[in-house]
Amino acid sequence: MSLGELARPLTIYWDLTPLPAISPDYTRICHHIAAIKPLQLHLLDCGPALDQTCFSILEQMRGTPLAVVLTTVPNNISEASLDRLHNLGLRGLLLYAASCAELAGITAIRDDVGGRFATGIAFQVNHGNWQELPRVVTFCLEHGISSLTLPMQRLYGDEPAFTLAAQEQATLTELLARLDYSALRLTIHDPFLWRAFNPTTPFPGGGCQAANTMLAISPDGTVYPCPTLPLALGNLHTSTLTEILASAAKIDMRKMLRELPEACGDCAELHQCRGGCRGRSYVLQGSACSLDPACERSVN
Amino acid sequence: MRRIQRNPDVLWREEDEQRDQARNALEQGDDAEDIATSLLFNNGVMLSLNILGTEIWKLCDGRTTEEIVAELLTCFEVEEDELSADVTAFLNELATKGFIRYGE
Numbered sequence: 390m391s392l393g394e395l396a397r398p399l400t401i402y403w404d405l406t407p408l409p410a411i412s413p414d415y416t417r418i419c420h421h422i423a424a425i426k427p428l429q430l431h432l433l434d435c436g437p438a439l440d441q442t443c444f445s446i447l448e449q450m451r452g453t454p455l456a457v458v459l460t461t462v463p464n465n466i467s468e469a470s471l472d473r474l475h476n477l478g479l480r481g482l483l484l485y486a487a488s489c490a491e492l493a494g495i496t497a498i499r500d501d502v503g504g505r506f507a508t509g510i511a512f513q514v515n516h517g518n519w520q521e522l523p524r525v526v527t528f529c530l531e532h533g534i535s536s537l538t539l540p541m542q543r544l545y546g547d548e549p550a551f552t553l554a555a556q557e558q559a560t561l562t563e564l565l566a567r568l569d570y571s572a573l574r575l576t577i578h579d580p581f582l583w584r585a586f587n588p589t590t591p592f593p594g595g596g597c598q599a600a601n602t603m604l605a606i607s608p609d610g611t612v613y614p615c616p617t618l619p620l621a622l623g624n625l626h627t628s629t630l631t632e633i634l635a636s637a638a639k640i641d642m643r644k645m646l647r648e649l650p651e652a653c654g655d656c657a658e659l660h661q662c663r664g665g666c667r668g669r670s671y672v673l674q675g676s677a678c679s680l681d682p683a684c685e686r687s688v689n
Numbered sequence: 690m691r692r693i694q695r696n697p698d699v700l701w702r703e704e705d706e707q708r709d710q711a712r713n714a715l716e717q718g719d720d721a722e723d724i725a726t727s728l729l730f731n732n733g734v735m736l737s738l739n740i741l742g743t744e745i746w747k748l749c750d751g752r753t754t755e756e757i758v759a760e761l762l763t764c765f766e767v768e769e770d771e772l773s774a775d776v777t778a779f780l781n782e783l784a785t786k787g788f789i790r791y792g793e
Contacts, residue, residue, distance in 0.1 A: 396706060399730060428700035428730055456700050576733065593733075602735075 394643060395601055397634060400429045402605040402616050404543065405443060406436040413610030413625055415442055419449040421630040430457045435485050439465045447477035456480040460511045460540070463494045468501055475505040483511040483538055489521045489528065496532045509536025509574070514582065515551050522585075523564040529573055538576040542668075545607050545619035550672045552683035553581050561585040578617075580662040581683040596663040597646045600639055604630070614642055617668030618677065645677060652680040690753040691791040693780060695746070699731040699788050703743060711740040731788055741765065745779055749789050754780060 401422055422430060430450065434443045439461060450457050458481035459474065466484070474482065482502065484495050495510060502508045512518075512525050529537050542548050553561065562585045570586075577583045580592040600614035600622065607613065610625040612633050622642065623633040633639060649664040665681025673682045704726055711721035725737035727746065738746055744764065748757045757780075758773045765772070783789045 395728075396704070399700075399702075399728060399735075426702055428702055428728070454700075454702075574732065 394647075397425045398427050398600075398604045399602045400431065400604075401427045402431045402433070402541070402603065403446075404433040404606065404608050404616070405440060405446075406434050407546075407608060408436060408440070409609035411609065412442075413608075415446060416449065418606065418610065418625050419446055421625060423450070423453060423455070425630050425634065426454075428454075428456060430455050431460065432457060433460045433485075434465070435460070435462050436465075439470055444473060444477065447474070447479060451478045458483060460485050462486075463491070463498055466498050466501075471498075471501055471505065479506050481507040481509070483509050483536075483540075485511045485513065485540075486525075487513045487515065488518055489524050492525065492528050495534070499532070499534060507536065508534070509538060510534055511538045511540045513542075514539050514579075516549070519551075519553060519557065519561065522561060523568060526565065526568055526570050526573065530568070530570060535572065536574045536576070539579065539582055541578045541616040543607075544617045544668050544672050545605070545611070545613050545621075550617075550669050550682075551579075552669065552673075552681075553579075553585065558585050562588055578666075579683070580665055581681075584661060591661050592663055594663065596649070597667045599646055599667060600642045601646075604633075614639075614646070615668055617666060618671060619668065620671065620677070648678070650678055650680050658684075690755070692751050692753055692793065693749045693757070694751055694790050694792055695749045696731060696788055696790055699729055701727060701729040701746070703727045703747075708740065708743070715740070729788060731786070734786060736786070736788065741775075742779060745776055746783070746788075749780075749783075751792075 432443060432446065434440055443459065447457060457479055459479055460483040463484050484498060486492050492510070499508050510529060514522065526537065542551060544550055558581060565586060575586060577586060583592045599618045603615055605613040605616040606625065612622045612625060612630065613619060614622060620642065622638050623636060646667055650670065653659055653664055662684060665684050667677040669683060670679045670681050671677040707724050708726040711724040711726050714721040714724065721740050724739060726740045727738045727743040729736040729738065729746070744761060745757060748760055754777055758769065758776050761772060761776065762769060780789060784791060
């Protein structure tokens with residue numbers, strides 16, 4: 390049975406950092422989130438220290454069926470913070486890194502976590518580090534880390550959009566083919582990165598899920614369809630999530646995203662990429678209805 | 690007899706609006722098979738279940754297959770043999786995908 394269009398998202402990505410000039414009302418946002426009953430809440434807190442806000446959000450979500458996963462940098466984790474996160478019912482911890490050098494120290498944390506909650510690595514891929522991916526995979530395999538996530542880019546900020554060119558993808562595929570990472574649980578949101586890791590398995594899902602199975606909340610409370618699609622649907626200073634989900638902006642957004650980019654036409658690769666990343670199209674091409682530049686680079 | 694438990698790691702949600710829609714359809718004698726009334730998510734795998742699948746899922750709380758079938762017979766007008774076969778096949782599929790576990 391196809392999932393189709395959902396009235397409420399399954400996953401909310403809520404970024405707490407970088408800290409905004411004016412903080413939103415975190416308690417109010419927690420109430421908004423609880424009201425729409427998502428299954429998962431992904432918190433991102435990569436500031437210099439775990440903010441009290443993060444703990445108070447976990448406190449408010451404790452006892453609800455919502456599974457909260459926290460992404461943070463290894464330096465923010467101590468034995469005391471692990472105890473506190475465990476007591477607050479955290480379901481998963483992703484340790485953020487953007488280079489192999491930053492992976493050092495993660496194994497000690499993994500050992501400290503024990504079986505208290507699922508632990509993995511969130512490796513943010515960019516133009517400067519994609520060649521390190523085989524080493525990251527090797528690191529996970531050698532250190533018993535069973536989960537590797539390649540997070541969605543936060544394109545509502547000033548992060549430059551990343552695309553992998555055809556030759557780069559071929560190089561990466563070749564390097565990864567030397568490794569057996571079948572036991573590693575990979576979460577990959579970019580269809581073209583997915584293909585480098587899974588050359589024979591089509592990208593799962595039914596096309597762009599922005600504003601359908603997911604929503605993103607930026608540190609200042611702005612709501613986006615997805616972290617990579619910087620077309621605001623509203624702001625939680627002035628609206629509730631329930632109102633945003635019922636809004637014409639959200640309905641129109643889904644109508645647009647359900648249609649594949651016209652340039653895809655009857656492309657034979659469509660079953661592989663499912664229309665590509667629409668946020669990247671918007672940022673780099675000026676329209677979410679344009680071809681994903683990763684595809685153009687791949688084709689050319 | 691094997692007792693059936695939901696995998697506690699599975700995240701799931703019942704969709705109230707769709708459940709009411711399915712119930713109304715059944716009351717009017719219409720087909721509700723294609724109305725997804727719940728969503729299950731585990732380890733990157735997502736499943737949507739219709740009203741019968743959802744009711745079976747909710748009954749996976751330590752009951753046996755026979756107990757689940759007996760309970761469903763009080764809610765759905767179907768032949769017991771047919772229901773039993775459907776429930777067994779559905780549970781085996783859920784077990785294969787890691788959504789439920791068989792115990793003693």
